[in-house]
Amino acid sequence: MNPLLSSRRRLLGAAALLGLHPLMAGAQSGAWPQRxxxxxxxxxxxxxxxxxxxxxxxxxxxxxxxxxxxxxxxxxxxxxxxxxxxxxxxxxxxxxxxxxxxxxxxxxxxxxxxxxxxxxxxxxxxxxxxGVLLVANPATGLRSLADLVRAVRAQPDRIVYGSWGSGSTGHLVMEGIKAEYGLVMPHVPYKGVSPLVADLLANTIGVGFVDIASPVPHIRAGKLVALGCTGSARGPALPEVPTLTEQGYRFDVDxxxxxxxxxxxxxxxxxxxxxxxxxxxxxxxxxxxxxxxxxxxxxxxxxxxxxxxxxxxxxxxxxxxxxxxxxxx
CATH class of the missing domain: 3.40.190.150 (Bordetella uptake gene, domain 1)
Structure with a gap:
């Protein structure tokens, strides 16, 4: 093959690739999402x-x-x-x-x-x-964190609390509360928020930490009582519910x-x-x-x-x- 022709072809090929490269790059960067x-x-x-x-x-x-x-x-x-x-x-x-x-x-x-x-x-x-909400069934008579602390101290092990899972935010926060106030409360971990809320409504379990959203209708209907919420500010849908920090609990991470x-x-x-x-x-x-x-x-x-x-x-x-x-x- 003619060396000059071969070199010319290589140069043309390289030029073509260089010319196409920006177009290909543009297509790739603009392609997402395609499905x-x-x-x-x-x-x-x-x-x-x-x-x-x-x-x-x-x-x-x-x-x-x-x-x-x-x-x-x-x-x-x-x-x-x-x-x-x-x-x-x-x-x-x-x-x-x-x-x-x-x-x-x-x-x-x-x-x-x-x-x-x-x-x-x-x-x-x-x-x-x-944050997360600390809620109780109305039948417990609890209305605040202070109520819970008094009730548990009066009868250790009687009140059982639930969370939506072992290692969940609610589990960790409640264990921190227990450590700070010297409380003895057995823990029941559920597989998600929904079954926990169902058992709270049925008073199968008296107290639990739940997410901020799913229990709101039940709280407004009087089927659950919110004792407090974690975080630096009260929730916009439940402005009447004080934070746990307002009630004296020192740990606060949103x-x-x-x-x-x-x-x-x-x-x-x-x-x-x-x-x-x-x-x-x-x-x-x-x-x-x-x-x-x-x-x-x-x-x-x-x-x-x-x-x-x-x-x-x-x-x-x-x-x-x-x-x-x-x-x-």
Missing amino acids: PLKLVVPGPPGAGSDIFARLLAVNLQEALGQPVVVDNRAGANGLIGNEAVARAAADGYTLLLSPSSAIAINPVIQPRMPYDARKDLQPVAQVGSA GWYGVFVPAGTSPAVVQRLNREINRILATPEVVQKFAAQNMPRPPLKSAEEFSATVWRDMDSWQALARTARLRVE
């Missing part, structure tokens, strides 16, 4: 994370131009759903909406985690800051709901998701819907700011776990 997205919720239908995920999914679908399907994967205090996302392809099509307990608390108290949240998950956006993707997901996809989610959360309609579910106005953090919140909270929960000498049951 439906899955939003994994590590809780059952009706739980707080599920309620907020469905509100977010409807609006995110409109923003991205692709269906966003909510996939409930409940169990093991969020480990099942969170691990599924941690092991998923980092292609931007599998998202996670998780409560803080499943991300920040599990690594503190689980002796053998099936994944490493710091290495396997990428924080995207904080959907909201939210819980949160957040969106995550598998580690290694394109930074461009992470930033696009953060931008779209924050835009959705800032709309008056969504703010109003979240407030109706007792969710305070979202903080609208960048992905980097949310990451800092997640890892900082791990340290705070670890301190509480040490104080309460907590272990998974």
Whole structure:
């Protein structure tokens, strides 16, 4: 073959590739998303994370131009759903909406985690800051944290409390309360919020920590009594319910709901998701819907700011776990 012709062909080929490369790169960067997205919720239908995920999914679908399907994967205090996302392809099509307990608390108290949240998950956006509610069946006669402390001290072991899972936020907070006030209260861990609320309504169990959203209708109907909430501020749907801090309990770390993707997901996809989610959360309609579910106005953090919140909270929960000498049951 003529060396000059061969060289010319190589140069033409290289030029063609160089010419096509920006177009290909542009297509790749603009191609996402080209198919439906899955939003994994590590809780059952009706739980707080599920309620907020469905509100977010409807609006995110409109923003991205692709269906966003909510996939409930409940169990093991969020480990099942969170691990599924941690092991998923980092292609931007599998998202996670998780409560803080499943991300920040599990690594503190689980002796053998099936994944490493710091290495396997990428924080995207904080959907909201939210505490948990301490509620009781009206038949107990309890109306405040002080009532609970007096009742338990008078008859240790008589009052049993429930949480939506071993290692959940409610479990950890109640163990901290027990440690601070010297209380003896057996713990019954449920597999999710829904069965816990059902047993609280039936007075099968007298007291429990639940998420901020699912019990609101029952509290308004007088079927449950809210004794207090964690967090730095009262919930917008239940402004009459004081925080536990107002009632003298010293530990205060806000819980949160957040969106995550598998580690290694394109930074461009992470930033696009953060931008779209924050835009959705800032709309008056969504703010109003979240407030109706007792969710305070979202903080609208960048992905980097949310990451800092997640890892900082791990340290705070670890301190509480040490104080309460907590272990998974």
